[in-house]
Amino acid sequence: MPELPEVEVVRSGLEPAVTGARVESVTVLDTRSLRRHDGPAEDFVDRLAGRTILGVVRRGKFLWLPLSADGDAGPEALVAHLGMSGQVLLRDRSTDDALTRIRLELRHPRLAELRLNFVDQRIFGSMAIDPLVATGDGRPGGYSGALAPWPDAWIPGQVAHIARDPLDPAFDDARFLAALAKRRTGIKRALLDQTLVSGIGNIYADESLWAARIHFDEPTGTLSARRARTLLAEVRLVLARALAEGGTSFDAQYVNVNGASGYFSHSLNAYGRHGQECPRCGRPLERASFMNRNSHFCPHCQRLR
DNA sequence: CCTCACACCTGGGTGC
DNA sequence: TGCACCCAGGTGTGAG
Numbered sequence A: 001m002p003e004l005p006e007v008e009v010v011r012s013g014l015e016p017a018v019t020g021a022r023v024e025s026v027t028v029l030d031t032r033s034l035r036r037h038d039g040p041a042e043d044f045v046d047r048l049a050g051r052t053i054l055g056v057v058r059r060g061k062f063l064w065l066p067l068s069a070d071g072d073a074g075p076e077a078l079v080a081h082l083g084m085s086g087q088v089l090l091r092d093r094s095t096d097d098a099l100t101r102i103r104l105e106l107r108h109p110r111l112a113e114l115r116l117n118f119v120d121q122r123i124f125g126s127m128a129i130d131p132l133v134a135t136g137d138g139r140p141g142g143y144s145g146a147l148a149p150w151p152d153a154w155i156p157g158q159v160a161h162i163a164r165d166p167l168d169p170a171f172d173d174a175r176f177l178a179a180l181a182k183r184r185t186g187i188k189r190a191l192l193d194q195t196l197v198s199g200i201g202n203i204y205a206d207e208s209l210w211a212a213r214i215h216f217d218e219p220t221g222t223l224s225a226r227r228a229r230t231l232l233a234e235v236r237l238v239l240a241r242a243l244a245e246g247g248t249s250f251d252a253q254y255v256n257v258n259g260a261s262g263y264f265s266h267s268l269n270a271y272g273r274h275g276q277e278c279p280r281c282g283r284p285l286e287r288a289s290f291m292n293r294n295s296h297f298c299p300h301c302q303r304l305r
Numbered sequence B: 001c002c003t004c005a006c007a008c009c010t011g012g013g014t015g016c
Numbered sequence C: 001t002g003c004a005c006c007c008a009g010g011t012g013t014g015a016g
Helices: A004-018 A041-048 A173-182 A187-192 A202-212 A225-244
Strands: A022-028 A057-059 A062-066 A076-081 A086-091 A100-108 A112-120 A126-134 A154-156 A286-290 A293-297
Touching: A004 A057, A004 A062, A004 A086, A004 A100, A004 A225, A022 A041, A041 A126, A062 A154, A076 A086, A173 A225, A187 A202, A187 A225, A202 A225, A202 A293
Parallel strands: none
Antiparallel strands: A022 A100, A057 A062, A062 A076, A076 A126, A086 A112, A100 A112, A126 A154, A286 A293
16 A cells, blocks of 8 residues: 555554564465565564564655564564555454465454454565664654654664655755755656655655646756745645545555555545546646656646746 | 666456 | 456666
8 A cells, every 4th residue: 555645544553453462473475575574484484473563663655563672683673565555454363365475463462363464466565574773863763653662763774765754743844855956857756756755656746746736747956946845835735635534545455454445536636537627727637658657637737847 | 876767566457 | 258458556776
């Protein structure tokens, strides 16, 4: 479940159920879902089994579950990225899901036994055990909700290069705007670059650009500081609204930890609406090929300057 | 260092 | 029904 709102729906669903739970057993059904793990599947299983989950943290589209100490190893976390089609489903111990790639059996002190199925059709997502490293700015590594004994200024090594997301209180607006102004590329490319700002994918890039009336291919070099600030504000509004509606779902693939879909697809103004009327000006929205995917926009409201 | 093209993958839906 | 084809919301890597 890809973009920030959908991943946050997963994070917030996992948090009360897995915080404090012990990992009783781990089954790797497809080793390709360990693409991000540095080592063989046996190493993943050995390092995860028996440990207790301390919380659930998210930065952008990355999730990680800090783990209790294990011998001489430094602080580590179970990292999960959902890629294009990943799901994390909480089930009872008798329920299986098609396309489950990794299965964890958990025991929670109050909620007792449960099963966590990592499901992924395309296998662009993956799990990993990764050492935690100190954040560069001393601020919390990501968002961990209210329950966890975080915030701690730690982040998995493999996530450290990802920028903070626009809903993170430690996101530095001035730094982002300065970095954006230095780029020599199109604005949508920049929005999708997770090392510049994280959490935005194809849907919310198109929605934010539509809201800010900016063409997806407008060069970052000609975007005024004022319009860039407007765009950042619209990004935040779009992400927050989508989050409030439980994320965007077009089909059964993008669901929360209980398998339920969000409602934001009903609130989309541009994404997937090519051929239909622009909700603002009434003229037809268009779709254009861009970066091996599609961009949805209003050619009247979003003119290339 | 920055930018961009490309590789990595499957199965559900659609149309003939 | 069967089957070929199309499509999908992301990230890491390496060339230039």
